[in-house]
Amino acid sequence: xPANLPPEYFDAEKRFRQASTPAxxxxxxxxxxxxxxxHKGTDKLRGDLRRKLSQLKKEAETLRRSKKGGKxxxxxxxxxxxxxxxxxxxxxxxxxxLLASLTKAMPVIANYPVSTVTPLxxxxxxxxxxxxxVDLPPMGNESTDGWVSGxxxxxxxxxxxxDITDDPEIQAELLIEQLERxxxxxxxxxxxxxxxxGVFKRALVVANKNDQxxxxxxxxxxxxxxxxxxxxxxxxxxxKENLEELKRAIFEISGIIRVYSKPPGxxxxxxxxxxxxxxxxxxxxxxxxxxxxxxxxxYARIWGSVRFDGQRVEKSYVLKDRDxxxxxx
Numbered sequence: 546x547p548a549n550l551p552p553e554y555f556d557a558e559k560r561f562r563q564a565s566t567p568a569x570x571x572x573x574x575x576x577x578x579x580x581x582x583x584h585k586g587t588d589k590l591r592g593d594l595r596r597k598l599s600q601l602k603k604e605a606e607t608l609r610r611s612k613k614g615g616k617x618x619x620x621x622x623x624x625x626x627x628x629x630x631x632x633x634x635x636x637x638x639x640x641x642x643l644l645a646s647l648t649k650a651m652p653v654i655a656n657y658p659v660s661t662v663t664p665l666x667x668x669x670x671x672x673x674x675x676x677x678x679v680d681l682p683p684m685g686n687e688s689t690d691g692w693v694s695g696x697x698x699x700x701x702x703x704x705x706x707x708d709i710t711d712d713p714e715i716q717a718e719l720l721i722e723q724l725e726r727x728x729x730x731x732x733x734x735x736x737x738x739x740x741x742x743g744v745f746k747r748a749l750v751v752a753n754k755n756d757q758x759x760x761x762x763x764x765x766x767x768x769x770x771x772x773x774x775x776x777x778x779x780x781x782x783x784x785k786e787n788l789e790e791l792k793r794a795i796f797e798i799s800g801i802i803r804v805y806s807k808p809p810g811x812x813x814x815x816x817x818x819x820x821x822x823x824x825x826x827x828x829x830x831x832x833x834x835x836x837x838x839x840x841x842x843x844y845a846r847i848w849g850s851v852r853f854d855g856q857r858v859e860k861s862y863v864l865k866d867r868d869x870x871x872x873x874x
Contacts, residue, residue, distance in 0.1 A: 550587075554580040567604040572698055574598045576728070579743060622664050622696060626675035627820040628799035629666075631697055633724075634706035635716060636683040639753035641665075642782035643706060644680040647792065664696060671792050673818055676799060678704075684723055694727040702747040702798045703731070709752040709760045709779060713767045717750060731774060747798040748775045751791065756781035802866040804830060807848070813869045821864070828860040830870060841874040 557580050561573040578594050581587050622629070632640040644650050650667025663682070668675045679700065681693050697703065705720050707713040721731055728743035750771055752764050764779045771777060778794055780787040802825070803818035821833055827845045831838045848854045850865035864870070 549582065551580060551582065567601055571598065571601050572695060574601060575698065575744060579745075622666055622679050624677060624701075625666070626668055626677040627803075628701045628801050629677045629679060630702050630704055630795055630799065631679045631681055631700040632704045632706055633681065633697065633720060634683060635685065635708075635720070638683070638706045638708045638716070639782050640680050640683070640706045643704075643751065643753060643780070644678055646782045646785055646788060648678055650678075650680070664693075669792065669795070671796050673815070674796075674803060674820060676795060678795075684720060694729070697724070697727070697729055697746070698744050700746075701800055702749070702795075704795070705731075705748055705750045705775070707750065707752050707767070709754050709763050709767075710757045713752050713763055714770045717767065717771050747800060749794050749798050750775045750777040752777065752779045753782055755779040755786060756784040802864060802868075804864050804867070805869045807846075807869050807871040809871055809873065813848070825864055826860065827858060827862045827864065827870065827872075830864060831860075831872065838872070838874070843873050845873065846871040 554577065557573065557577040561570065561577050564570040564573045574594060574597065578591060578598065581591050581594075583591075632644060634640045644665065644667050647669045648667025650665055665680045667678050667680070669678050679696065681696065684693070703724075705717060707716045707720075724731065725743075730743050730745045731748040732745050750767065752760075752767055754760065755764065760779070764777070768777045776794055776798070778787060778791055780791050782788075800823050801820045802823050803820055805813045805815055805818050807813040819830060819833065821830055825833075828839065828842070831842050842860060844857055844859060845862070846855045847858050847862065847864075848869035848871075850868050851858065855871075
């Protein structure tokens with residue numbers, strides 16, 4: 546079956562060939578894959594490119610680790626924890642305050658417009674896992690927008706942080722427009738490839754500073770306009786209001802689930818969950834543990850999302866958050 550590749554594919558292929566560093570090649574190849582329509586004629590091409598992407602990511606990470614410092618380290622934030630979520634916003638939206646409230650990071654928090662000049666990561670505890678949050682310089686700064694957009698393209702999801710006291714729906718509109726100029730598109734669902742050219746990210750709209758007076762109407766207008774595109778939540782980083790609800794919402798957009806292992810005849814191990822992408826199957830979990838495990842795997846038993854505890858399932862069974870898995874080989 547012919548591939549019938551669109552013109553955007555060949556434009557992206559040209560950019561990929563022109564990329565010089567592994568990190569640039571990773572970004573270009575992600576764009577290239579996003580242009581390929583999904584049908585049987587492109588299965589092999591997409592598979593080959595995804596394998597190449599995996600190899601390039603390893604090369605980029607190896608190169609990053611080999612560096613001992615310098616300006617290049619600004620452009621890559623090593624992913625840690627179960628997922629990486631980037632904070633996006635304009636000056637004085639409260640991104641740094643939010644990071645400080647949710648993690649143990651210690652950003653510079655000030656009333657002047659640009660207090661964050663380099664990316665700052667922090668680890669947010671959520672139940673039995675840690676999620677990495679990354680505070681970035683505010684949008685609209687020509688000196689940083691280039692590498693900020695690079696980080697946004699590879700992070701798992703976005704927090705669009707708004708100042709609820711200052712026309713938050715207009716802030717959201719401007720943020721989304723800027724993201725789209727970088728070919729980064731916001732989606733509410735778990736879909737990461739809708740057949741168009743670009744990178745697609747799950748996002749959460751965080752309306753900060755709800756401790757200020759007369760902000761309820763602003764939040765209502767924000768939800769009316771953007772509630773169908775993103776889940777919207779109103780918080781106060783200063784007063785620490787709604788932060789537990791925010792943590793749950795961050796986990797829900799992270800695109801991961803937690804599953805636990807159970808040796809046959811023994812109790813489950815709840816101390817260290819496996820974190821895997823939403824939609825993963827029993828076979829995907831087995832592969833993430835060890836590839837040599839797959840040939841001997843016969844079936845699994847599940848506690849959690851099945852009709853009855855210990856139900857036997859096939860390798861193709863799609864796991865849900867907090868399932869307990871007992872492998873049988």
